[in-house]
Amino acid sequence: MATVHAPAIPAVYGGVEAGGTKFVCCVGTGPDDIRAEARIPTTTPAETLDRAVAFFREHTDRTGQPLTAVGAACFGPVELDPAAPAYGHITTTPKPGWAGTDVVGALRAGLGVPVGFDTDVNGAALGEVRWGVGVGLDPFVYLTVGTGVGGGAVVNGAPVHGLVHPEMGHVRVPHDRVRDPFPGSCPFHGDCLEGLASGPAIARRWGAPAQTLPAGHPAWELEASYLAELMAQLVLTLSPRRIVLGGGVMTGPGLFPMIRARTRELLAGYVSAPAVEAGLQDVIVPPGLGERSGRLGALALAEAAVAAEGLQRP
Template structure:
C-alpha cells in the first residue's frame, strides 16, 4: 500500500509516494507553470503508482480550508498568474479518484515535524512552525491536530512593537504596512536595504532588527498556544540568525514563563522544508484513508 504527497509552492510542485511507515519511495519536482500544464504533469506522475490509496495535498496560499465552504480546496487570490480562484483539490480528485487531505504548505511541514518526532521516539505533541521567506507563514500543532477552524494561523500579520532603531521604515504589507511580514519578509528586507537578503552580511545590524521582530512572534506563539517547541524555518533563517532570535527572546520575555533551554525550545527544522512537507502529507493521506475507510464501514 502506498500514499501520495503533492506540495505546491513558489515555482514548483513536489510529488512523492511513500509506504505506510512513511518511508519516501519516489519523488519528482514539477515546474509550476499554468494550472493546466502543471496538473497534467501531476496526474501523469501518479498514473505510474496504481497502489496509491490516498494523497495529501498542500499548497501556497491563500487557500480555502473551511470544509463547509463551497470553495473548499480552492486557491483564492494569488499573484501567481492563472492560479487565482482555481479549484486545486477538486481538479485533482476529478482525475486521480482517491481520498485527499488538503492544507497549507506550512501546515504540511509542521505536521511533518510532529510525525518525524514520533518516528524518532522523541514525540513533540505540540509545536509552532513559523517560516520566513517571501511571506511569513505558520502551522501550529496541538496534541496532533491543527490549530485553526476557519483557516491556518496568520502570525505574519501580528503588529510587533517597533525596534527603537527602526521607526522610519513603513513596511511593505499592502494591508497593514508594518506587520511582521511587512517588516521581515524577503520583500521587506529588499525594500529596506536595496538588495537581496542573500547579499547582506550577517554582521549587518539589520539582522538584529529582524531578530527583534521574530522574537516577538515566538513570544506571542508561546503565550497563546504554549507549545513544547517552536520551529523557525525559511530562507532568511540560519544558525546565526536563530541565535540572535533566542537572545532577543530571552531579553524581551524576561523569564515570565519557564520554557526550558532555549536551544531546545527555539530550533531550526529537523529536515528540509520539502522533506518535512512530504512526511506531513504522506501522514495526512494515511490518516484520511483510514478515516474514510472506517466511516464507510
Template sequence: MLLGSVEAGGTKFVCAVGDENYKVIDQETFPSKDPKETLQRTVDFFKRFPELDAIGIAAFGPVEVRLNHPDYGVITKKTPKVAWRGINIVDKIKNEINVPIFLTSDVNGSAYGEYVSAKSHDEGVESVVYYTVGTGVGAGIVIDGHFIGALGLQEMGHVKVKRHPADLAFKGICPHHGDCLEGLASGPTFDARLGKNGKEVPITDPTWDIMAYYLAQAAVQTTLTVRPNKIVFGGGVMSPEFLNMIREHFADELNGYVDVPPLDEYITMPEIENNGSATLGDFALAKKVVKVGEGHAFAIDR
C-alpha cells in the same frame, strides 16, 4: 500502503510517493507556473502509481480548506500569484486520481512533518509551532496531532509587532497591512530596505538583527498563547546564525516570565533535512485520511 504528497509551493511543486513508514519511493519537482500545466504534471506523476491509497496536499495560498465551504480547494483572491486566483487545486487531482485527499496549508504540512518527526523520538512532544520565513511569513500549529482553527487557516504572519527603534522609517511591504510581521521580516524586505537580495547581505548587517527582533516577538506571542513544546523556524531566510539572533531577542523579550526548555531545544530549525518537512507531513496526513475519507485542516480523527 502507498501514500502521495503534493508540496504545492508558490515557487515549485514537489510531488512524492512514499510507503507507510514515510520513506520516499519516487519524487519529482517542477516550477509552479501556469496552473493548468502545473496541475497536469502533478496528475501525470501520480498516474504512474495506480496502487496509490491517498494524497496529502500542503498548498500555498491563502487556500480554502473547509470541506463544507463552496470554495473548498480554491486558491483565494488574496494570493499574490495572480494566475492562481480562483484555481481549485483539489478538483483537477481528484477528478483524475480517485483517492481520498487531505488538504491543508504549506506551512501546516511542514508543522505536521516536524511534529511527527519530534514525536518519533520524544514522547513528551505534544505540540509544535512551525514558522516559515521566506517570500512571506506563515505559521502552522499542531496540538496533540490536530491543527487548530474553526473559520479557516491561521494567518500568523500578519500579526502586528512592536517596531524596532532603528526601523521606524520603513513602512513595510505587506499590501494588506503594511508593517505586519510579514511586511517587516519576510525575505523581500531586504530588497525594499537595501535594494538587494538577502543572500547578498552579510549576517553582520544590522538588518538581520532588526528582523530577528520581529520574529522573536512572534515566538514570544506564540509561547504565551499556545505554550508549545517547541517552535521551529524554517524557510529560505533562516540560518543557524540568524536563529541565534532570534533566540537572544526572545530571551530579552520574554524576560523569564514563563518557563520554557533550553532555547537550543525550544527554538530550532527543522529536524527534517532538505526541506522535507512538508513531504513527511503530507504522508502522515494521507495515512490518517485513508481510514476516514476526505479530510482537511481541522476535522480529522477527532
C-alpha cells in the same frame, strides 16, 4: 471449501508540497521510503496541476502500484472547512492567477483517490511531528520565513483550523520607524511581520537579497528582533513545547542565537519554565527534516485522508 483471500495491497501515498514557486511531488510512505520525486515550476493552475497529476499517473503505470491517497500541503490562504462550497480552493492569494483554484478537485478528478488537504505550514508541522523534531511534543509550531512568512500549529495531535487557519505571518509587530523606516512590503497589511521580515522585505529594505548579506550586517539583528516578537507571542498564547523556524531566510548567520536571546528578553521573566531559563535552545530550533518537512507532511495528510473517508487501511 476454504475461502481464499487476495493478498492486501500495501499502502503507498502521494504527496504534493504546493508552493508559490514550485510544486514538489513525491510517492512513498515516509522519510525512509520515498520512491519517486519531481519538482514542477508553479506556472498557471491548469498546467501545474496537470503536470502533478501526470507525475502520479506515470508512477502508477510504471510500477503497477496504485496510490492509496494523495495529500496536498498548499500555499494559501486556503479553504479548509469540508462543508464550505469552496473547500479545497486557494482563496485570497496575491499570486497572480491562483485565487479561486480548486486544488483538491483537480487532484480527485485526475487520480480518483482520497485527497488530504491543508496549508503548507500545517503540513510541514505535521511532518515534523510525525518524523522530525516534533515527535512526542504537543503543542508544536512550525514557522517558515522565506518568500513569505507563515506558521502552522499542531494541538492535541491535529493541525489547528478554525475561522480559517493560522496566519502567523500577518500578525502586527512593533515597528519603530526611526530605527526602521521601511514601510513594509505586504500588499494587504504593509508592515505586518511578513511585510517586515520576509525575504522580499529584506531585499527591498537593503537593496540586496538576504543570502548575499554578510554576518554582522544590521539586517540580521533587525530580522531577529522582528521574529522574536512573534516567538514571544506564541509562547504566551499557544505555549508550544517547540517552535521550528525553517525557510531560506533562516540560513542567515547567527539568527537562531539572536532570536532566542531577544525572545527571552521579551518574556521578561514572566514565563517560569526550565526551557526558558535555559535560553530556549530546545524550544526554538531548525527543522529536523530539513527542506523535506512539507512534502513528508503531505504524505501524512494522505494517510489521514484514508481514515477520514472511512477506508480500510491495508
